[in-house]
Amino acid sequence: MTQADNRPSNFIRNIIDGDLASAKNTEVHTRFPPEPNGYLHIGHAKSICLNFGIANDYQGQCNLRFDDTNPEKEDIDYVHSIQNDVKWLGFEWAGDVCYSSNYFDQLFQYAMELIDKGLAFVCFLSPDEAREYRGSLNEPGKNSPYRDTSPEENRALFEKMRAGEFKEGECSLRAKIDMSSSFMCMRDPIIYRVKFAHHHQTGDKWCIYPMYDFTHCISDAIEGITHSLCTLEFQDNRRLYDWVLDNISIESRPYQYEFSRLNLEYTVMSKRKLNQLVVENHVEGWDDPRMPTIAGLRRRGYTPGSIVEFCKRIGVTKMNNMVEFPMLEACIREDLNTNAPRAMAVLDPLKIVIENYPEEQLQMIDAPLHPSEDMGTRQLPFSREIYIEREDFREEANKKYKRLVIGKTVRLRNAYIIEATRVDKDEQGNISCVYCNYAHDSLGQNSELVAKPKGVIHWVSVAQALPATFRLYDRLFSVANPLAQDDFLSTINPDSLTSLQGFVEPALLEAPAGLAYQFERQGYFCADNKDSTSDALVFNRTVGLRDSWAKVVE
Incomplete structure (x- = not known):
């Protein structure tokens, strides 16, 4: 044998x-x-x-x-x-x-x-x-x-x-x-x-x-x-x-x-140290999604297959070394790219009013759950008022900016092409609403318009969107090897958790806890397996769409 x-x-x-x-x-x-x-x-x-x-x-x-x-x-x-x-x-x-x-x-x-x-x-x-x-x-x-x-x-x-x-x-x-x-x-x-x-x-x-x-x-x-x-x-x-x-x-x-044991950047692998983080309330428990525990990774949306693949890639040797965190993220990103259904969520909402769209009209748009895998479809409600990401609009921008700009067009994912015409601002000068017009014959990515926009942005319908909390996670520690410091607790990253309030499409009301979705253009998220309910949706970001660690190191 x-x-x-x-x-x-x-x-x-x-x-x-x-x-x-x-x-x-x-x-x-x-x-x-x-x-x-x-x-x-x-x-x-x-x-x-x-x-x-x-x-x-x-x-x-x-x-x-x-x-x-x-x-x-x-x-x-x-x-x-x-x-x-x-x-x-x-x-x-x-x-x-x-x-x-x-x-x-x-x-x-x-x-x-x-x-x-x-x-x-x-x-x-x-x-x-x-x-x-x-x-x-x-x-x-x-x-x-x-x-x-x-x-x-x-x-x-x-x-x-x-x-x-x-x-x-x-x-x-x-x-x-x-x-x-x-x-x-x-x-x-x-x-x-x-x-x-x-x-x-x-x-x-x-x-x-x-x-x-x-x-x-x-x-x-x-x-x-x-x-x-x-x-x-x-x-x-x-x-x-x-x-x-x-x-x-x-x-x-x-x-x-x-x-050799596994040493992973920006984490600690001592149960005594992890217990200290829990007991002293530096984290919310052993299953805090910032923790390197299996329970924490599961709560964050990691899959068993991605962890097993990671262990396979790092191999078995007798030489101690420090494994780079992007290697773990690459494994989950590859897994979810193929297996995660798609959905739309707006984390920092900016209201859009489509002035030439009928006020009382509600249109249901059939959208795929995955662009290449056969996962079926879901229904997206579309109406006169929608939310987009605030960063997806500028009053003026150079040619490299491929999102919504006054006087220019952009594609709404799975829906219409819109053109921004004017804005409202609050007393502080912040944009509170953007007014647009839509091309009524531009539904779908394959419409035969002569002038196709260069950019595609995501959105949700204001009336049907569900309010949600989004938890964005960064490294728990600010240095690659916390235990090399005199006091590892002094290296805890104060920005390891950021919470945002936004909206998700209504199909996510029954999102199974722990099942990761790709929120288009935002990353992979899953409903929190402890805090998310149908009355108060909470989504944890599993991983971004691309490696952001290289920029962090720079």
Whole structure:
């Protein structure tokens, strides 16, 4: 069994091909192991696509396992959101959802095995003392005074830890490895600590919880994982991963491989930092459309296919790099260009009165939902009074301006050609209304007029237009790498969200939440999946029609 021929190769797939060819493995079993302490972000999407994609391509299995070893920071809401995100991206896990907490009894027994072998001990150093004993990158650590306690006494002490007879921080169970190791993670790491916290899966059964590095490798082995794929920050921890499995009596033997995490410009990919943004109300929640979370991208109108395609394009390597944001926007723009229905919306309305159009007449114009795809049509009401974008009119303009100008003509999208004749202005001198005439025989783009206008603009009929709020999103941060700054919060872009009040065509009254439309000449927008109702329409801009980032950088 080898990878599908039409899939791009990478170093992980090469390893798997070699393992199958040598019969080291006869099947491929991966896992996606999020901690339920926050919403998934687009960096997790890369891991999801890798782990589930490899399992699919090799006709193997991929588990969804929650590494739930820190109940103080975990929440069942995060568990549910993660499951929803994986399904929304189009992936299914093998069997039931797994939890590291399912294995707490087994993990306790494996810790006992290390104690019996003289490879783990209960340490009573305070956290400050433990840090002092640990040494530094330039100096070796020194052994804890409790390191040589007998296995029998350590077993009794560990049982007392489990029974809740010690306070939090009073003691911990540590692996006995090498305090002079050049790898800090091998300097007698803590593998269990006391924590009196209610767990969302096990309730109050436990008051000791295993550490991630001890739990993860054993959970992999219990589940029969063959290839444990982690990001590069776990590269040194692979030594501890191997040490634990090599020193307990467990049959299955997974191996860990590391790949580079996704770093995306103008975002942060730390759940701790993202949580800070939420808790301190810098954003409106984990699903704020400015957030790089999958929930935020979904609310903004991104499609599963565009995110999967983005993950495919950035590839899988061992080299850390910063991915440019336009690459993500290109993927959604390409998707929506083909798949998004068209509609008209006016974000900054300017009233037009077509003086030679009958006052009481209402005409329904049949307009395509897409210029090239077969999506059907919708009905556009046309009347004497319409709204256009304020920027689409000037009293005077040079030849490069191809919109409405006094004495010149322009095409209304899917409708008539009009010519501006005069304007009204308010007391401040701002244009409040433009008066026009229309060519009654110019309906449709293919009318046989001699003088065809150079420009086409969008519009909505005043009487039938629906009021709507438009949310325009910019970068959440003003610098490409916020975490390189002393205070990443100081780089938050104050103009990351702009709200406008305008109008949309009536067909959008029942626009499904999250379904992106191309608002002609404005960009791609979708009805907000939380705030938009039939009584108060709210549309989020997914992405513009063209890349505006190059101009931003300049």
